[in-house]
Amino acid sequence: MSWFTTFVRPKINALMRKKEIPDNLWxxxxxxxxxxxxxxxxxxxxxxxxxxHHMQFPVKMRLESLFDGGNYTQVSxxxxxxxxxxxxxxxxxxxxxxxxxxxxxxxxxxxxxEGAIGGFPVVIAAFDFAFIGGSMGMAVGEGLVKGAExxxxxxxxxxxxxxxxxxxxQEGIFSLMQMPRSIIAVEQVKEAGLPYIPxxxxxxxxxxxxxxxxxGDIAIAEPGAIIGFTGAxxxxxxxxxxxxxxxxxxxxxxxxxxxxxxxxxxEVRQKLIDILGILMAKRH
Numbered sequence: 001m002s003w004f005t006t007f008v009r010p011k012i013n014a015l016m017r018k019k020e021i022p023d024n025l026w027x028x029x030x031x032x033x034x035x036x037x038x039x040x041x042x043x044x045x046x047x048x049x050x051x052x053h054h055m056q057f058p059v060k061m062r063l064e065s066l067f068d069g070g071n072y073t074q075v076s077x078x079x080x081x082x083x084x085x086x087x088x089x090x091x092x093x094x095x096x097x098x099x100x101x102x103x104x105x106x107x108x109x110x111x112x113x114e115g116a117i118g119g120f121p122v123v124i125a126a127f128d129f130a131f132i133g134g135s136m137g138m139a140v141g142e143g144l145v146k147g148a149e150x151x152x153x154x155x156x157x158x159x160x161x162x163x164x165x166x167x168x169x170q171e172g173i174f175s176l177m178q179m180p181r182s183i184i185a186v187e188q189v190k191e192a193g194l195p196y197i198p199x200x201x202x203x204x205x206x207x208x209x210x211x212x213x214x215x216g217d218i219a220i221a222e223p224g225a226i227i228g229f230t231g232a233x234x235x236x237x238x239x240x241x242x243x244x245x246x247x248x249x250x251x252x253x254x255x256x257x258x259x260x261x262x263x264x265x266x267e268v269r270q271k272l273i274d275i276l277g278i279l280m281a282k283r284h
Contacts, residue, residue, distance in 0.1 A: 029053055045265050054202065054222050054265055059128040062161065063113055066124070066269050072115035075123075077107070077146050080138040085172050093170040100131045108139035109164070112147040114154065118273030120280050121156035123147050127163045127208075134164035136208055137171040141178030144212060148185035157195040157276055158186075162213045166206015175207070182212035190217075195279040199268065200227050200250065200259060218275055219259040220268065221250035227258065 027036045031053035041048075045065055046055045064070035087093040101107060109131035114123045125147035127134040144160070151158035167175040189196045198216040202225035210229050221227060228248035236243050246252045253259045263271050 027055075030055070047265050052223065052264070054224055056129055056163070057201070057265065058130075059111055059126050059161075059163075063111070063124065063126060065265075066117055066272065067113075067115040067122075068117060068119065072113040072124075075112040075114060075146060075150055077110075077112060077139070078142045080142055083170075084138070084174055085170070087170040087172070089170075096132060096170070104128055104131050106131060108137070108143070109134045110140045110143035112143050112150070114150055114156065117157075117269065118276060120273070120276040121154050122159055122272075122276070123151040123154065123156050124159045124161060126161040129163040132168065134162070134208075135166065135168035135175070136164060136178050136182075137168035137175045138178065140168075141175075141181050144178070144182045145185045148189050151189050151194055152192045155192075155194065157197065157280060158189045159197045159199060159272070160212060161199045161201060162204045162208045163201045164205065164208040165203060166208055179207050179211040183215065186212050186215045195276065197272070197275065201225050203227070205229065205231070214258070216260075217279065218261070220271065221253065221259045221262050222268075223250060223262055223264055225250040227253050 025038050027038065027041050028034070029036060029048040029051060032048060032051040034048065034050040036048060036050075041055075042061070045061070046057045047053070048055065063072055082097065083092075083094045085093075100109075106128060109128050110125055111128065112123065112125045114121070116122060125144050127140070147160070148158055150156070167178070169175070186196050195217050196215065198213050198219050200213060200219060200221040202222065204213050204221075204225060204227045206229060209227060213227075226248050227250055230238075232243055232247050244252070250259060250262045254262050261271070
């Protein structure tokens with residue numbers, strides 16, 4: 001009996017025990033609420049195959065989907081002061097930064113990278129919404145400026161991919177100063193005769209929408225992306241009038257001339273190649 005209890009029974013239990021299911025094996029679409037298998041959602045670039053809803057796309061996966069062979073080089077960004085205002089609300093700002101850096105593995109809400117798309121040299125400044133809502137503080141401003149400088153140095157197209165709630169309130173006036181800085185950076189690219197293309201993703205709002213995001217030679221938006229300065233609820237409460245259906249969606253902005261095209265995520269790379277082929281024909 002002892003032999004059976006100590007040896008045979010544990011072996012049988014091990015064979016019969018259900019395997020633990022990983023937490024991220026399934027995703028639920030937050031529009032149609034269909035359950036999506038992890039491998040399927042990755043294969044479809046985080047677009048629901050049932051309703052075509054474009055979900056948050058992990059920033060590094062997005063970059064790999066755009067560059068030739070998925071290859072790019074990350075650009076080192078200047079350091080900025082941490083928590084210049086010693087800000088605290090329900091939590092210390094320094095602690096928020098520490099948490100976001102741990103969970104994302106990045107220093108801040110922007111990645112600046114360089115490589116080729118369709119053989120054309122490109123610099124991309126992409127926002128990571130997982131880092132404090134992709135908010136624009138000093139580090140993001142430095143990233144946008146650095147990206148513009150690299151584009152000019154490499155004679156490359158400059159593409160920004162905002163996904164942001166706007167300026168970072170915990171940095172106060174320092175965050176608001178990044179709006180004019182980003183505009184000046186874009187103007188430097190244009191003065192160099194290089195293309196500047198923003199790819200507007202969900203959400204593109206606040207000070208980000210009110211600065212560099214709306215200055216593109218050609219503005220591309222993803223389907224369903226919310227694009228605008230003030231949230232619809234706040235705006236409706238302010239003007240005390242009902243807003244039109246789909247207000248601030250990419251499709252609404254396209255219909256009203258705020259963006260040039262709405263392109264499904266799986267078609268963005270080819271669309272960029274087509275655009276770059278026209279805008280950079282004389283340089284290539």
